[in-house]
Amino acid sequence: xxxxxxxxxxxxxxxMKQNDVTAVFGKPDKNYKDEDDNVIFVYNAHKMRLTFYEExxxxxxxxxxxxxxxxxxxxxxxxxxxxxxxxDLATKGITKYAPETIDTFENxxxxxxxxxxxxxxxxxxxxxxxxxxxxxxxxxxxxxxxx
Numbered sequence: 433x434x435x436x437x438x439x440x441x442x443x444x445x446x447x448m449k450q451n452d453v454t455a456v457f458g459k460p461d462k463n464y465k466d467e468d469d470n471v472i473f474v475y476n477a478h479k480m481r482l483t484f485y486e487e488x489x490x491x492x493x494x495x496x497x498x499x500x501x502x503x504x505x506x507x508x509x510x511x512x513x514x515x516x517x518x519x520d521l522a523t524k525g526i527t528k529y530a531p532e533t534i535d536t537f538e539n540x541x542x543x544x545x546x547x548x549x550x551x552x553x554x555x556x557x558x559x560x561x562x563x564x565x566x567x568x569x570x571x572x573x574x575x576x577x578x579x
Contacts, residue, residue, distance in 0.1 A: 433478070433497070435504040437545045438564045439574040441480070441495055446563035447573030448492040450484055488571060493563045502559055509559055514540065514551045 433442040440446050443456045453473060454460070460482075462474035469486040483494035500510050507520040518529070518540070529540040529549075537557075540549040546565075550558040566572045 433499060433501050433503070435502060435509075435547075435559065435561065437504070437547070437561075438572070440492070441497060441502070441561065444482070444492065444495065445575040446492055446571070447575035447577070449490060452575065453482060453492060491563075491571070491573060492575070493571065494560070495562075496558055496560045498558045504559075509549065509556050512556055514538070514549065514554050514556055517549060517556055 435441050436445075440448075444453065450471065450473070457475055457478065460473035461476040462472075464472050465486075466472055466483070471484040471486070471490055473482040473484070474480070475482070479497060479499040481496040482492055483496075484490040485493040498510055500508070502509050504521065505524045507517065509517055518527075521527075526542060526545065528544065529542055532539045532541065536552050538551045540551070541547075542549075546562045548558075548560040549556050550560065563574075564572045
């Protein structure tokens, strides 16, 4: 599945509502609310967890994915050494990361594109991507709002 920086993954675009997502992926395997009343959809086959923000009229604002078919600029991410992934992404101008260590996990956050590469034992396990916040301090939704 192709990662579209600042926009989403595959046919999923930030700003979609739950019915827009089910039109693309079908009914989720799991559907629940988190502690902030955000709605979470889980798709086992796609290895994705989608978050619809309660405070933003339940628009899709965050995606966590761990499918081996994820690709960014044609580069596979999951299951590869973080050093190799960072080297590949550097060829596309992505070089800034804020590292964070939690137990045996290391997260590499790229603020410009609002994504995280989560690793353990130097191997990429998960890719997390969120909707971008623009200069007006508002979400930059990519899915056209319905009139």
